[in-house]
Amino acid sequence: MEDYFLVTGLLEQQEGGSSRWKRIRASIDDMIQKEGILSCEGLDHYFGPQCEQNSGNPDLLEKVINSYTFAGCKQSDLYVAASEKLYEIDPGSELAHQLAELFIGRNDLEKAAWYLQMAVLDEQLSNEIRADWFYELSIVSLAKGDHCEAINFARESKAYKNDYGKAYIALGDAFIAYRKQLGDDFQQHSVYWVAADIYRAAARVDPALAQESSKKLAICAAQYPCKEDIFFHDLHEGNNYLVGGCIQENTTVRPRD
Numbered sequence: 001m002e003d004y005f006l007v008t009g010l011l012e013q014q015e016g017g018s019s020r021w022k023r024i025r026a027s028i029d030d031m032i033q034k035e036g037i038l039s040c041e042g043l044d045h046y047f048g049p050q051c052e053q054n055s056g057n058p059d060l061l062e063k064v065i066n067s068y069t070f071a072g073c074k075q076s077d078l079y080v081a082a083s084e085k086l087y088e089i090d091p092g093s094e095l096a097h098q099l100a101e102l103f104i105g106r107n108d109l110e111k112a113a114w115y116l117q118m119a120v121l122d123e124q125l126s127n128e129i130r131a132d133w134f135y136e137l138s139i140v141s142l143a144k145g146d147h148c149e150a151i152n153f154a155r156e157s158k159a160y161k162n163d164y165g166k167a168y169i170a171l172g173d174a175f176i177a178y179r180k181q182l183g184d185d186f187q188q189h190s191v192y193w194v195a196a197d198i199y200r201a202a203a204r205v206d207p208a209l210a211q212e213s214s215k216k217l218a219i220c221a222a223q224y225p226c227k228e229d230i231f232f233h234d235l236h237e238g239n240n241y242l243v244g245g246c247i248q249e250n251t252t253v254r255p256r257d
Contacts, residue, residue, distance in 0.1 A: 001046050004032055005067075029070070040073035047078060061086040074102065087115075093122035097133060100140075109144045116140060131161035138170045147178035148246035165206025172198035172216065175247055182245050186233055189225045193251040194243050196220040224256040 011025045032038055047064050054060055061082045068079040080102060087095050100115035116137045120130055134157035142150035151174045157167035172195040179191035196217055203213035225233075230253060235241065239253040 001037060001042055004028070004037060005046075033070075038067065038071035038073075040068075040071065040076050043068055043071060043073055044076060044078055047082075051078065051082065055085055056089065058086060058089050061089070075105065080106075091118065093119045093125060100136070104140065109140050113137065113140045113144065113146075127160040131157045131164050131167065134160065135164065135167050135170060138167070138174060142170070142174055142177055147174055147181065150174035151178060151246050163205040165202040165209040168198050168202035168205065169209065169212065169216070172196075172202070175243075175249075176220075178246055182243075186225055186229050187244070189223055189229075190241060190243050190251070191247065192220040192223040193241065193254065194247060194249040197249070197251055221257065224254055227255040230255055 007028065008025060011021055011028070043064075047067070050060060051064065064082040065079065065086065068074060068076055068082075073079060083095065083099055083102065087099060096115045096119035100112045100119060103109070103112035103115065116133055120133050120137065125133075134153050138150045138153035138157060141147075141153055151171065154167050154171035154174055158164050158171065161167070175191050175195045175198065179188045182188050182191065199213045199216045199220065203210045230237065235253050237253055237255055241251055241253050243249050243251060
């Protein structure tokens with residue numbers, strides 16, 4: 001392993017001069033992969049002492065990250081530590097998003113959400129990427145049980161990409177997950193009205209989601225308030241109704257069949 005890093009270090013100094021050196025580097029990397037020399041445990045033994053002595057060196061940290069990525073060892077604790085340290089030294093949206101994905105894989109949703117929130121702060125992001133990352137934030141927040149945040153992030157996602165059907169689905173799911181934080185049973189079941197509105201919109205903006213939307217609509221329809229409950233709340237079919245809390249959406253009263 002020491003020989004490999006010595007040789008590749010020399011080759012990296014030459015790569016700018018000729019494509020020949022890049023081909024040689026690629027051949028060496030291919031051989032190393034086939035022989036299984038870069039094991040996760042071996043990388044830990046090789047880089048561990050170096051990181052302990054020089055953890056603030058960005059060049060070393062990038063070398064660690066690249067080597068572990070190449071070896072398929074991105075779940076290693078040392079890889080995670082190097083990535084987080086590099087982010088401290090040189091924060092950026094791409095690295096923040098990579099860290100978020102890493103912590104999702106480790107089921108650390110608190111850290112995943114934090115890094116995603118850092119990632120979307122980048123003013124240079126395209127609307128499409130920002131929509132994707134807000135969508136991911138909504139999914140992570142929902143998994144954490146932060147329903148209001150999930151609602152807000154799904155709304156942000158579709159605001160940046162108004163034909164992003166998956167963001168509409170995420171919003172409807174977050175509405176339903178939030179329902180128990182509303183008042184009585186009628187108010188909780190009224191959430192299915194607004195969720196159904198959103199699921200219909202998802203199929204409208206993205207026809208590929210029509211089947212998924214249809215299944216969710218059937219679930220919603222079975223959970224609408226019954227005619228008696230609507231009557232005793234002094235409402236009639238077709239009336240406007242505001243669902244409160246974090247949802248704050250107007251919808252149409254309709255009874256369960």
